Amino acid sequence: MAKKIKQIAIYGKGGIGKSTTTSNISAALSVAGYKVMQFGCDPKSDSTNTLRGGNYIPTVLDTLREKNSVKAHEVIFEGFNGIYCVEAGGPAPGVGCAGRGIITAVQLFKQQNIFEELDLDYVIYDVLGDVVCGGFAVPIREGIAEHVFTVSSADFMAVYAANNLFKGIHKYSNSGGALLGGVIANSINAPYAKDIIDDFVKQTNTQVVEYVPRSVTVTQSELQGKTTIEAAPDSKQAQVYKSLAAKIAVHEQSKVPAPLEVSDLRAWAAKWGDYLLALETGEVRTEAAGNL
Amino acid sequence: MLKFIEQPRYSCAIGAQQTVVAIKRGVPILHAGPGCSSKVSSLIGQGEGYAGGNTIPCTNAGEAEVVYGGEGRLRNVVDGAFKVIDADLYVILTGCTSDIVGDDVGRVTGEYQAQGRPIVYAETGGFKSNNYVSHEAVVNAIIDQYVDVHNKGGNIQKGLVNVFATVPYQDPYWNGNLEEIKRILEGIGLKVNILFGNGSGGVEEWKTIPDAEFNILINTWTGLGIVKHLQEKYRTPYVHFPYLPIGGIETTRFLKQVAGFGKLDSKKVEAFIQKEEEKYYSFIERTADFMLEFRYGIPRRFYTILDAAYSIGFSKFLLNELGIIPAKQYVIDDTPEEFREEIKKLFAGISDLRSAEVAFSIDGGVIQQEIREEPQKNRAIILGSGWERDLASDIKADLLIISAPVTYRLVLNCGYAGYNGGLRTIEDIYDRVLNTYR
Numbered sequence: 016m017a018k019k020i021k022q023i024a025i026y027g028k029g030g031i032g033k034s035t036t037t038s039n040i041s042a043a044l045s046v047a048g049y050k051v052m053q054f055g056c057d058p059k060s061d062s063t064n065t066l067r068g069g070n071y072i073p074t075v076l077d078t079l080r081e082k083n084s085v086k087a088h089e090v091i092f093e094g095f096n097g098i099y100c101v102e103a104g105g106p107a108p109g110v111g112c113a114g115r116g117i118i119t120a121v122q123l124f125k126q127q128n129i130f131e132e133l134d135l136d137y138v139i140y141d142v143l144g145d146v147v148c149g150g151f152a153v154p155i156r157e158g159i160a161e162h163v164f165t166v167s168s169a170d171f172m173a174v175y176a177a178n179n180l181f182k183g184i185h186k187y188s189n190s191g192g193a194l195l196g197g198v199i200a201n202s203i204n205a206p207y208a209k210d211i212i213d214d215f216v217k218q219t220n221t222q223v224v225e226y227v228p229r230s231v232t233v234t235q236s237e238l239q240g241k242t243t244i245e246a247a248p249d250s251k252q253a254q255v256y257k258s259l260a261a262k263i264a265v266h267e268q269s270k271v272p273a274p275l276e277v278s279d280l281r282a283w284a285a286k287w288g289d290y291l292l293a294l295e296t297g298e299v300r301t302e303a304a305g306n307l
Numbered sequence: 308m309l310k311f312i313e314q315p316r317y318s319c320a321i322g323a324q325q326t327v328v329a330i331k332r333g334v335p336i337l338h339a340g341p342g343c344s345s346k347v348s349s350l351i352g353q354g355e356g357y358a359g360g361n362t363i364p365c366t367n368a369g370e371a372e373v374v375y376g377g378e379g380r381l382r383n384v385v386d387g388a389f390k391v392i393d394a395d396l397y398v399i400l401t402g403c404t405s406d407i408v409g410d411d412v413g414r415v416t417g418e419y420q421a422q423g424r425p426i427v428y429a430e431t432g433g434f435k436s437n438n439y440v441s442h443e444a445v446v447n448a449i450i451d452q453y454v455d456v457h458n459k460g461g462n463i464q465k466g467l468v469n470v471f472a473t474v475p476y477q478d479p480y481w482n483g484n485l486e487e488i489k490r491i492l493e494g495i496g497l498k499v500n501i502l503f504g505n506g507s508g509g510v511e512e513w514k515t516i517p518d519a520e521f522n523i524l525i526n527t528w529t530g531l532g533i534v535k536h537l538q539e540k541y542r543t544p545y546v547h548f549p550y551l552p553i554g555g556i557e558t559t560r561f562l563k564q565v566a567g568f569g570k571l572d573s574k575k576v577e578a579f580i581q582k583e584e585e586k587y588y589s590f591i592e593r594t595a596d597f598m599l600e601f602r603y604g605i606p607r608r609f610y611t612i613l614d615a616a617y618s619i620g621f622s623k624f625l626l627n628e629l630g631i632i633p634a635k636q637y638v639i640d641d642t643p644e645e646f647r648e649e650i651k652k653l654f655a656g657i658s659d660l661r662s663a664e665v666a667f668s669i670d671g672g673v674i675q676q677e678i679r680e681e682p683q684k685n686r687a688i689i690l691g692s693g694w695e696r697d698l699a700s701d702i703k704a705d706l707l708i709i710s711a712p713v714t715y716r717l718v719l720n721c722g723y724a725g726y727n728g729g730l731r732t733i734e735d736i737y738d739r740v741l742n743t744y745r
Contacts, residue, residue, distance in 0.1 A: 080375060110376030112408045119374055 020130050021137050023263065024154040024193060027166030028144040028176035032201045034062045035233060035242075036166050036256075037141040041066065042244035043253075043260035045096040049136040052091075053098060056121070056154060058105025058113040062141040066094030069240025074104020075120040087129040095245050099133060114150020117142075121153050144176045146183040155184055155193040162196040162269045164224060167215075169200075169208035171284050174215055181219055181274035194269030197224040199259065204229050207294060211287055218283060220273040224266075225259040228252075314671030314694045316614075316639050316710050317477060320431040321402050322347045322438025323445040328359035329475030329482075330449075330502070331509035332395040336388050337365040338381045338412060339402025343433070351438075351476045351711045353718055357394070364388040368404045377410050385419060385426070395510040396453065398445065399428035406432030420452065425510065427452035439614070439640055442474045443532035450516060450536070460517035460541040468492065468569070469500045469516050469543075471533050472525040472724075473551065473616055479713045482506075483722020484551070488525065491725050494579040495562055496571050505720075517541045521569060525551060525561070525724075527615035528646040544568075549653065551620030554628045554729025555587045587726040591733070605686075605740055606705055608632050612674055612691035613710050614640035617723075618665075619653050621690050621709070624729060626658050629736070633663035634687060637674045639710070642667050678702065688736065705739040707732075 025040075027033035034055070041053045055062025060074045072092045078085045094100040103120035105113040121140075124130070130138055140154040154160045163184055167177040177198065184195050200212040203226045216223050232253075236246035243253050275283060321343050327335040334357070337344050348360045355362055364387065366372065366380045381399070388397060401412050416428040429448035431441045470488060475481040482504040489501045500515060501507045522534045522545040534545035546568040552561035559580050566576040591598070609631045611618040615638045625631040636654060647667060654665040668674050675698045678689075687704040689695050693714030699706035708716050709723070722728050 076374060080371070106375045110378065110410070112373050112376075115370070115408075116374040119370060 018134075018136075020135050021162075022130075022140070022160040023137065023196070024140040024142055024160035024163045025166060025199075026142050026144050026146070026163060026177075026180045027199075027201075028173045031144065031166050031168055031173050031176075032227075032233075033144065033166045034141055035065070035237065036199055036201060036227065036259075037062065037139055038065045038242045039244050039253075039256040040260045040263060041098050041137075041139055042095055042242040043257045044137055044264065045098050046244060046248075047257075047260065047264070049264070050134060051098050051137045051139065052130070052133065052135050053094075053100055054121075054124075054138060054140045055100075055102040056117050056140050056142040056151070057103070058108075058116065058143070060102040060104045063092075063094060063098075063100035063102060065237055065240060065242045065245075066098050066100050067092065067240075072100060072102055074102040075123060076104035076106070076116045079119065079123075085123060087124055087127045091129070091133075095242065099135070112150070114148040117150040118153050121159060125159070144180070146180055152183050152187065155187055156190075158191070160193045162263075162266060163193045164196045164199055164263070166199045166201050167212065168202040169205075169211040174211075174284070175280065177215075178219065178274050178280055181221075181272035184272055185274055188271040195221050195272045196263070196266050196269045197222040199224050200226045202229040203227065207291060214287070215283075218273075218275060221270065224262055225255065227255055227259065311672075312670050313673070314692075315669050316612075316671065316692055316694075316712070317641065318347050318350055318438045319343075319433030320436045320438060320441035320444075321400055321433055322351060322477065323429070323431050323441040324348075324363060324400055325352055325359070325438070325476035326442050326445045326474065326503075327396075327398040327400070328352065328356045328363075329504055330396060330513070331504075331507055332357055332393075333510070334358040334388065334392050334394040334397050335363055336385055336397055336399045337363060337402065338377060338384075338399060338405045338410065339365060339368060340404050341365070341367040341369070343402050347438075349712075351479070353476075353479065353713060358392055362392070364392065366405075368402070372410075373404055373408050376408060377405055378412075378415050381405075381410065381412065381415055382418075385415070389424070395425060396449070396513075397424070397426040398449065399426065400431045400445070401428070403432045403434055406430055406435070416452075420456075425453060437641055438477055439474060439529045440532075442477070442529060443536075446471070446533050447536050449513065450533075450540070453510075454513050454516050455540070457514045458517045462518050463520055464498070464515070464518045465520055466496065466569075467498045467500065467515065467519045469502065469519045469522045469537070470525065471502075471522065471530040473614075474529055475503045477614075477711060478617070479711055479716075479718045480709070480722045480724075483718075483720045484724035484728065485722075486720065487722050487725035487727050490727075491558065491562060491579075491583065492523070492565065494583065495566055495576045496579075497565075497569070517543070519543055521545060523565060524548070525616070527619065527650060528642060529614075529616070529640070549616070549619070549649070550623070551616045551724050551728075553620045553624040553723055553725070553732060555584055555726060556627055557620065557623055558725050558729065559584065583726045587730065590730055601737075602630075605629070605736065606631055606688035607685040608634040608687045610634050610636070610678060610687060610689045610691070610704075611709075612637045612639055612671070612689065612695060614638065615642055615646075615650055617690075617709060619650070619657075621723075621732075622654065622657050622663055624732060626661060626663075628729065629733065631688065633657065633661065634681070635677070636663050636665045638665060638667050639669055639671070639674070641669050688739070705736070705743070707735055707739060 105116045167173045230252040236243045324335040327333045552558045655662045692710040
């Protein structure tokens with residue numbers, strides 16, 4: 016029997032560190048001996064940059080624009096440690112339908128059975144965060160990814176985007192779509208940030224997979240066009256990513272999340288807003304946050 | 308709940324391609340998926356005309372146009388159309404795909420307009436409306452983007468009128484109807500912009516739309532959006548006759564209403580009406596003996612399965628001039644809610660003594676089922692579409708095909724409007740009846 020390829024989709028609000036996190040997970044899994052493909056599903060097409068020395072690669076849709084049929088091999092490029100890098104790409108900003116572009120790119124790969132041919136262990140989709148239309152939900156529909164992880168900071172807008180994603184997962188969960196593995200809490204430095212994320216996952220019936228602190232090592236690595244795993248393999252931050260990758264590797268059971276209704280989410284945020292104000296004015300101390 | 312609509316008699320918004328085909332030397336350019344245009348042609352487009360049917364340039368938009376946007380492809384097709392089709396007016400019409408993706412067709416059209424090309428565009432994505440409504444959108448687009456560029460108005464010509472009547476091709480007899488309407492309006496002293504078909508002066512005539520003294524709308528609700536737009540834009544008043552005038556009584560009523568509105572020379576109007584009525588009734592007089600003896604041979608009841616303008620027009624004629632009694636009348640043009648009360652009132656007062664029951668339905672299957680279930684105690688005639696052929700044969704009714712799809716008739720200059728249209732109706736009904744004689 017052919018081995019089961021683990022397909023994972025990683026979502027998160029734009030600019031939250033989704034591609035950075037995804038690339039480091041890919042790199043860590045690859046270093047651990049797995050065969051990995053990273054599939055960027057964002058019209059900006061910069062998901063795999065740090066796996067390829069900062070270089071952009073021709074995208075599936077750019078290649079399709081040039082000619083009618085594309086062989087998957089023509090748009091797969093090897094990156095750090097033999098990781099297969101693919102960028103779906105998209106139309107020029109302001110025209111066409113990027114969502115349909117993602118569908119086209121993902122289906123092109125599915126039809127050509129390329130994952131089996133390459134004998135992959137992991138395919139990781141790095142997807143634009145707000146599930147704005149059906150196209151961006153393709154990786155979580157039936158038969159593509161099984162597990163979804165969402166990258167979120169403790170900022171309200173990031174949490175809002177994560178909650179929207181949960182709604183998407185909830186919708187597709189009845190028809191064999193992907194389920195939620197958990198939240199990757201990013202840029203968690205202030206103590207209250209951890210509390211906010213912990214409270215959010217509790218409210219929405221999920222879990223935090225890893226807390227990733229903001230670190231200058233990441234910035235330094237990215238400026239060299241590399242992942243932290245490649246540029247600073249022994250750093251403390253690299254250990255965090257390795258730990259995260261290891262948890263994802265053993266992760267088996269994903270769940271249906273319980274997204275909050277918009278009004279509930281606002282009420283929840285307002286509660287934290289009041290608390291943070293009280294914290295600033297010294298009315299409460301950090302340790303008390305757990306009781307909130 | 309899922310609802311299937313069987314045999315609708317109109318098309319989606321892109322059906323307005325036929326509005327353009329009906330303009331002399333007008334060409335529609337479709338920015339739509341493959342198949343949209345030919346489906347419309349096969350439903351309502353008997354004959355290709357100048358550049359209709361298979362001649363219509365189309366982007367055949369597919370997945371590539373969805374993903375990357377279809378503006379480049381559209382430019383390509385427009386450039387090609389300019390090269391190979393010699394026309395006076397080009398009208399870009401968008402289909403669902405382009406409207407959903409959001410191609411900026413206005414900008415693309417604007418580039419050609421800036422070069423002085425006679426080209427306009429209208430968004431006719433199928434999800435937006437049916438072709439009764441998009442007909443208005445296309446006519447208004449031509450007025451705003453083409454006519455207005457050449458004529459800003461303010462130069463009213465006494466006695467000049469624009470006529471908006473049934474929707475070309477959606478009404479299979481549009482050209483014959485328009486010719487008769489133009490003839491009778493000229494007869495009472497008006498100069499007529501008929502705008503579509505053989506009797507029209509093409510785009511040069513369209514350019515004089517703002518110069519009209521008033522507009523005439525001969526339709527129940529379709530076209531109100533045009534005459535109201537013209538009233539707003541050029542302050543042109545309009546007179547509204549809410550159904551197709553068929554036969555002596557209604558045509559005279561129509562002419563008198565127009566003459567009253569336009570304060571025309573009543574002597575001239577009366578003289579024309581008298582001459583026309585004499586001619587009209589002379590034919591009936593000549594065959595009066597035959598008609599009288601034959602009075603039990605013609606159908607006793609009639610059903611109409613037509614759009615509102617035709618349904619009311621025929622009902623009045625059949626009842627008041629031929630003495631056939633109305634059964635239930637079906638209005639199939641997806642009449643907007645706000646016009647339905649008025650239509651019910653018109654049917655309620657179909658004559659001084661009679662009223663007719665009216666139903667609004669777009670589902671041919673439901674309508675036919677209802678008629679099948681009614682007791683057919685005496686001979687009926689159905690005025691419907693080619694799709695009523697089996698029904699008519701099953702219930703042993705006569706059928707006069709008036710509505711699209713006509714399928715079993717070839718239409719050249721036949722029309723049912725006016726004095727001549729009334730005579731034509733009598734001929735056609737008796738023709739069907741006599742044909743069943745052994």
